[in-house]
Amino acid sequence: VSDPSTYRLTVSYRGGAYAGWQRQANALAVQEVLEGALEELIGQPVRTVGAGRTDSGVHARGQVASLKLHRTWPTDALLHGTNTHLPEDVRVMAAATAPRGFDARKHAVAKEYRYRFLRGSVLSPLDAPTAVSLPLPVDLDALQRAASRILGRHDFSAFASSGGSHRSPYRRIFEAEWRDDGEELSFRVVGDGFLRGMVRALVGTLLEVGRGRRSEAGLSRLLEGRPREEAGPTAPARGLVLQRVWYPPELW
């Protein structure tokens, strides 16, 4: 049952100008920009909770933010009104009421990320804001087998950037697959959560397997709680998009 003063917003942004989603002291975050726009619309401070933090420079199509207002707002007015106060690189894509107590972070059951490479040594300016060039050949079958090795529940410590604040390094990966259409090579991963920097470290490490520089068995060993330096490099932030967040049906 929706509570008339509890809302969820679906938020899309280009991350290039932001220090990630999470509000922080010394750098501009998407959350701060969104809360500023909401305050301009509503006339008083608004606090939001985002489903995923997203690192500096990472994009989102389907970030979800929950908030509580002191009175009821028509969702269409909330959507379009907030957008009039947002910069062009942040947009509320949808607004809806949610059940009382809905928390976009705590109640999320899965998140989907996508990472996009384009083949060739020069990246078109039309693709550059949201993709990374892949000048070297990769073995797609090896990439795909490597992706299937990360499925299930593992200790992903080897893929966690320093500075994260996770209580447990265990996460469960539900889906992981590469898609190749010739010009574009992309990676899609769905999991119950991700450590800081984890998707990009996975992408960097899987690519090493795809280039024959790391064995598949070596990848599997990394899933048993190894130090970060044993895994591969962190792929650049601008290729990564938080695509979607899932909630239990009774909350969405």
Next chain:
Amino acid sequence: VSDPSTYRLTVSYRGGAYAGWQRQANALAVQEVLEGALEELIGQPVRTVGAGRTDSGVHARGQVASLKLHRTWPTDALLHGTNTHLPEDVRVMAAATAPRGFDARKHAVAKEYRYRFLRGSVLSPLDAPTAVSLPLPVDLDALQRAASRILGRHDFSAFASSGGSHRSPYRRIFEAEWRDDGEELSFRVVGDGFLRGMVRALVGTLLEVGRGRRSEAGLSRLLEGRPREEAGPTAPARGLVLQRVWYPPELW
């Protein structure tokens, strides 16, 4: 036979910051930026000829520019060297030698443009630089039939913006089709040339047919040399991309 001092560059750009391809007195054009980068690399002024002018704000993936240098340059050095002097929204994607006398504009036999709409009232910031939102429903069959009516050679005066400098208003359209994948609706058109603003006026007018506001017979009448005001509106520049330019095989 290639001439060692005649070159062709394939150029991609986001058009948002530029007054089109063609160098002009009072506004920054892509050609001026490219020629500036070439001059920094080569050490002397370089003049280029572009295949298509592209209007202000229109993007390119496959613009072609021809140029002549006073001495031979390795094409890889020309490609990467020019890119180091270009802003991030303009990139040389490929460089090659060309036959003596090759002229990117005069020798072009066909050009392909694509126009991209995304359904919904809010456009994601990830798509906004290169697409336009389409909030209203359209009849895809009607759009497709309308597209097939523009095939062949016609007097496209009704689709030419003022300020163009064409000698003849006749152009031949080889291919014209809409593609619909649910979220994205796009239009692809290949012709032997396009009058100023013509692709965007075609898109705006075809959409009127797709929304039932203009008859297919009415569209056909526009192809007989009618005034601009009888056709539909000009679709926004940022949805349009010059995708590719074709040349006779002996020149490419």
